[in-house]
Amino acid sequence: MYEQINYINTSTLLFLISITGIFLNQRNILVMLMSLEMMFLAVSFNLIFSSILLDDIVGQIFSLLILTVAAAESSIGLAILVVYYRIRSIIIVELMTLMSG
Amino acid sequence: MYITIILLPLLGSLISGFGGRWLGRYGASIFSTTCVISSFFLSLLTFYEVGFCSTICHISLLSWIDTEMLSVSWGFLFDSVTVVMLIVITSISSLVHLYSIGYMETDPHCPRFMAYLEIFTFFMLILVTADNVLQMFLGWEGVGLASYLLINFWFTRLAANQSAIKALVVNRVGDFGLSLAIFAIFYTFSSVEYLTIFSIVPFFQNYYFSFLQFQINSIALIGLLLFVGAVGKSAQLGLHTWLPDAMEGPTPVSALIHAATMVTAGVFLMIRFSPLIEYSVFVLRILIIFGALTAIFAAMVGVFQNDLKRVIAYSTCSQLGYMIFACGLSCYNVSMFHLMNHAFFKALLFLSAGSVIHAVSDEQDMRRMGSLRKILPVTYSVMLIGSLALSGFPFLTGFYSKDFILEMSQVLSNSNLNNDLSNLACWMGSLSVFFTAFYSFRLLYLTFINNCNMSRININSAHESNLLILIPLFFLAFGSLFVGYLCRDFFIGSGTDFWKFSIFNLPSYSNQIEAEHLEIRIKWLPFFLSISGIILASFLNIRAYKWYKNVKTYSFLAFLLNKKWYWDSVYNKFLIRPILNFGYSVSFKNLDRGFIEIIGPYGLTKIIPLWANILKQIQTGQITHYLFFTILGLCFFLNYTVISLPFALYLVLIFLI
Numbered sequence: 001m002y003e004q005i006n007y008i009n010t011s012t013l014l015f016l017i018s019i020t021g022i023f024l025n026q027r028n029i030l031v032m033l034m035s036l037e038m039m040f041l042a043v044s045f046n047l048i049f050s051s052i053l054l055d056d057i058v059g060q061i062f063s064l065l066i067l068t069v070a071a072a073e074s075s076i077g078l079a080i081l082v083v084y085y086r087i088r089s090i091i092i093v094e095l096m097t098l099m100s101g
Numbered sequence: 102m103y104i105t106i107i108l109l110p111l112l113g114s115l116i117s118g119f120g121g122r123w124l125g126r127y128g129a130s131i132f133s134t135t136c137v138i139s140s141f142f143l144s145l146l147t148f149y150e151v152g153f154c155s156t157i158c159h160i161s162l163l164s165w166i167d168t169e170m171l172s173v174s175w176g177f178l179f180d181s182v183t184v185v186m187l188i189v190i191t192s193i194s195s196l197v198h199l200y201s202i203g204y205m206e207t208d209p210h211c212p213r214f215m216a217y218l219e220i221f222t223f224f225m226l227i228l229v230t231a232d233n234v235l236q237m238f239l240g241w242e243g244v245g246l247a248s249y250l251l252i253n254f255w256f257t258r259l260a261a262n263q264s265a266i267k268a269l270v271v272n273r274v275g276d277f278g279l280s281l282a283i284f285a286i287f288y289t290f291s292s293v294e295y296l297t298i299f300s301i302v303p304f305f306q307n308y309y310f311s312f313l314q315f316q317i318n319s320i321a322l323i324g325l326l327l328f329v330g331a332v333g334k335s336a337q338l339g340l341h342t343w344l345p346d347a348m349e350g351p352t353p354v355s356a357l358i359h360a361a362t363m364v365t366a367g368v369f370l371m372i373r374f375s376p377l378i379e380y381s382v383f384v385l386r387i388l389i390i391f392g393a394l395t396a397i398f399a400a401m402v403g404v405f406q407n408d409l410k411r412v413i414a415y416s417t418c419s420q421l422g423y424m425i426f427a428c429g430l431s432c433y434n435v436s437m438f439h440l441m442n443h444a445f446f447k448a449l450l451f452l453s454a455g456s457v458i459h460a461v462s463d464e465q466d467m468r469r470m471g472s473l474r475k476i477l478p479v480t481y482s483v484m485l486i487g488s489l490a491l492s493g494f495p496f497l498t499g500f501y502s503k504d505f506i507l508e509m510s511q512v513l514s515n516s517n518l519n520n521d522l523s524n525l526a527c528w529m530g531s532l533s534v535f536f537t538a539f540y541s542f543r544l545l546y547l548t549f550i551n552n553c554n555m556s557r558i559n560i561n562s563a564h565e566s567n568l569l570i571l572i573p574l575f576f577l578a579f580g581s582l583f584v585g586y587l588c589r590d591f592f593i594g595s596g597t598d599f600w601k602f603s604i605f606n607l608p609s610y611s612n613q614i615e616a617e618h619l620e621i622r623i624k625w626l627p628f629f630l631s632i633s634g635i636i637l638a639s640f641l642n643i644r645a646y647k648w649y650k651n652v653k654t655y656s657f658l659a660f661l662l663n664k665k666w667y668w669d670s671v672y673n674k675f676l677i678r679p680i681l682n683f684g685y686s687v688s689f690k691n692l693d694r695g696f697i698e699i700i701g702p703y704g705l706t707k708i709i710p711l712w713a714n715i716l717k718q719i720q721t722g723q724i725t726h727y728l729f730f731t732i733l734g735l736c737f738f739l740n741y742t743v744i745s746l747p748f749a750l751y752l753v754l755i756f757l758i
Contacts, residue, residue, distance in 0.1 A: 023728055032724075097722030 007049045014042035029084075029091045033077050040070035102143055103158055103179055106187065107226045109140040110194075114219030121212025127202075129212035133219050134198040140222075141191035144184065151184045152591070152599060159232060159296075166235070173293055176232035180603035182372055185437060185592075186229040186365075189444045192580075193361035194222040196573035200452055201353045203569030204459060208351075214254060218357065221247035225362050229369060234283050234293045237370075241279065241334070244366060245272045248358050252350040264346035271343035275333015275367075282326030285310075289319045299376040299605070306380055320377060324384030327374055328391075335367025335421045338395040342669055344418055348410040352455030355410055360417050360447035365440050368424040372440075375433045376605035385429045385610075389522045392426025393529035395419065398666070400533035403540040405662040409458065409465050412544050413450050416491060419533055420447065426526045427506045430513055431610035434600055438585075438592040439502035445580035446490035446498055453484040453574055456566045457548060462559050467544060472553040476563045479571055481549045483578040488545055490581040492538035492631040498585035505593055507531060507627045508616040515615075534627045538634025546642035 021035030044063035051059025085091055113136030117129035124132060150156050158179040166173040179187075198218060205211050224247055228240025246269075253265035283293065289305060290298050302320065309316040331337065336344035347359050358364070371378065371388065378384045396419045403415035420443045427436035458465055460477055474481045490497040493504055507530050513523035553560060565571075591599045595613055661667070698704060719730070 019732065023725060023732070026725060093724055096724060100720060100722030 004053065007053075008046075011042050011046040011049065014045065015039060018042060026094045027092050029081055029093055032093065033074060033081070036077070037070060037074055040066055103147060103160055103177060103230075104162070106140045106143045106147065106191070107177070107223065107230060109136045109143075110219045110223040110226065112136060114216045114223060117212050117219065118216030121216065124212065126211040129215050130198075130202045133215040134195065134202065136219065137191060137195040137198050137222060140226075141188075141195045144187040144191045147179055148184045148188050151179050152181055155598075155601065157181075157601065157603075161232070170291070171287065171293070173233055173235045175236065176294070177230045178232035178295065179230060181600045182369070182437060182603040183229050185441055186369055187226065189365070189441050190222060190225050190229065190362050193444055193448045194218070194225075194357060196448065196576055197353045197357040197361075197452070200356075200455070200570055200573040201351075203567055204353055204455055205351065210254070214251075214351070217247060217250045217254065218353070221251060221358065221362075225366070228366055232295055234286055234295070234298075237373075238279065238283060241330070241366060242276060244363050245269060245276065245334075248272075248347070248363055251354040251358060252347050254350055254354065258349070261349040264343070264349040268343040268347045271340050272333045275330045275340055278326045278329025278333070279370075282323055282330060285319065285323045285326060289323065295373070302377050302380055318381065318383075321381040321383045324374070324378040324381045325387065327370060327378070328384060328387060331367030331370050331425070332391065333367070334370070335364050335425065336395075336418050337367070337391045337422065337425060338398055339391070341395065341399065341418050342665075342672060345406075345411050345414045345665070348408070348414050352410065352451060352458060355414070356448045356451035356455070359414060360451050361444040364417060364421055365424075365444065368421060368428065368436060368440050371425065371428040372433045372437050372604060375428070378428075379431060379605055379607050379610065385431065386522050388429030389426045389526050390429075392422045392424070392429055393526040394422070395425065396422030396533040397529040397536075398422075400536035400540070402662050402665050404536055404543065405659050406540075407467055407663070409454050409467050409470075409544065409548065410451070412467070412540055413447070413454055416450075416537060416540065417443075417447055419537060420491075422533075423503060423506055423530060426530065427509065430506075430509050430520075430523060430526065431606055432506065432509045432593075432613065433604045433606065434597075435502060435505050435509060435593050437600075437604070438588065439506060441588070441592075442490075442498040442502045442581075442585050445577055445584050446487045449483060449487040449574065449577035449581050450491065452570075452577065453480050453487060456480045456570055456574065457484075459566055459570070460563045461555060462562060464555070464559060467547040469554050469556075470548045471551045471555065472549070473563070474549040476560075477549075477565050479565060480574070481545075483574045484549070485545060486578045486581050488541035490585075492541050492634065493534060493627055494631065495628060496586060498581045498583070501585035501589045502593070503534070504624075504627050505616065507534070508619055508624065509612065511619055511623050511626075512612050512615045531627060531630055535630040535634040538631035539638050542635050542638035543642070546638060551642055 018035045018039035021038065022032050025031045025035065044066050047059040047063040047066070049059075051057060051063075081091060088095075113133040117124060117133040121129045147158075151158060158177075160177045160179075162175040162177065164172065164174045198215065201211075201214060201218065205214050208214065221244065224240045224243030226240070228237055228244060231237040231240060249265050249269040252268055253261055255261050286298060287293055288310075289308060290301060292298060305320060306318075308319045310319050310322060311317075333340045344359055344364065348355050350358075378388070399415045399418035399422060403412050403419065406412045406415060420439070424436045424439050424443070427433075427439060457470070457473060457477060457480055460473070460480070461470060464470065486497070490499040493499045507527065510523050510527035510530055513520045514527045555563075591597055593613070595617065664670070719726075
């Protein structure tokens, strides 16, 4: 039998690490995108684990879908990053404050 | 006929007031005077019918306020007290009207003056003829209003404006008490009709209001509140400050309002409510204290006044004190008698003072007069009559009532009657007899007898007034000479049934017979006091002794009394000024412009942009901050929706780290 708590904990921990990665990162957009990717992975991991645990295929289908969505998103994100870099020559998050309230 | 008495002055007032510009000066004057005079003759008839023939008349005209709880009707009650008041009001008013035709001859607003005098008479008649408290209150307020209009008649003068406002406001303090009394009466008796109230008063002797755990006897409270009303109107100590200032109006107004009618309304109220206050020893004692103190206070202050009319005004105040403490001694009939007599000789004094003022080109300061005896012989003689009557010279009008009041106070100071306060009344009353005589004759000496102090221009233009002014003086002089003698047995004779049920006297308080058995030297005491006052005044003025000039106590006392014991300054400093300050700093600046505005419209419009700015600054543009709020919001909702989940706590804890 799998240690269920361990899996849940692992996926949650991954998720939280990715959140802190986005949150505490003040410098680099690239790190932010990587954290985002990691977040998707944590969610997929959780889904896969659940589908195995509950003996249900839907979770794995969902995780496949999430993978495609994540791929699409990171490609768009990287594209935006490249466009941004071309204009500003910089990718520091702290300095992206032109749209303040 | 009974209603006509009341309506005639109203008619005269409306027509001479609204139609004055078409009637012209003499048209308006003659019309209004005719109205009052016919009303006077009709009141003579009612005096005969009601007073002598005992046909008390109660007219319930129509309904005024009719709800389930309270029903008030326009009702008119003509009993003995009312008809006496009617005689006083209409006779003095007609004479004053007649006098004003001459006195206000050169004034451009004569019709307005007549209209005000008439409306005053009308309200006074409403006051005395009302058969319920509410209608009486209408007259009461109306009289205050009319007095405001009349004092303020020369409205371009600042002093007149100020004193009119003062009269109105100080009176309003008393009116507040009276309106509370009306509420208390209605609360207690569930009715405002005199007949109902007075017939059930004895059953309410042990009825208490409970207020903040205190038990207050309702009869005593009602009596006290009524007395507060009387204090305002009758210028008793405490609210007396308006009366001397009210001398700013034309002199006939002072005679009509501040001598004969308006100020007597307070005394009338006490007499009218005799069935009620007779049941409360407390109220009777309050009446004695206030009346006696007012009598002595005003008499002492009158001694050192230099304004001709103010001396007489303080004398009015003092005489009203007599009437009030006579009510306190339960001799309401004597009080009423003194009221009537006082109306005659005080109107005489005022009107002749007006004649003097008229003669010397509106100079009111007695120190700038003198030797007017030669120029104004008629005025001098009637004023002498008035002063003698005021100081209680034997067999003149004032003698019969004032000495009887003093005798009653002497009777009541007998120790077996257990009325410890009447000693106060008796001493204060007797002392003020002395002062009354002194200031009356000081006035006469300064004005008529002493050497002349006037400027040459004034003395050359001084002249005896015309007949229109002198005729009312003759009538009033006649009244001052004979009214007391003629009416004594009707009003205060032992065993008279003139008053019937209009005045109620508890048998245990009725001591009039004892007054006949006083020691002879006590009976003579007031006479000797007034004679010594006259002699002292003559002594100081004829020989012009100035030994008192350098006595320090004397000059201090004279200064103090001339400044009216600093009542006005004390009121200004400790009452008026703080109230004004409160009105400006607290209620206006702090509350209206401050607190309420900040809570209300002004502050709200200010605080919304402020908060909007603060909230706007949350959006810094930093992506991390947006994320922070996103996750914070997520945690918040998790926390509140799935609070049972310990997972949320983990989340929060992690975020706190």
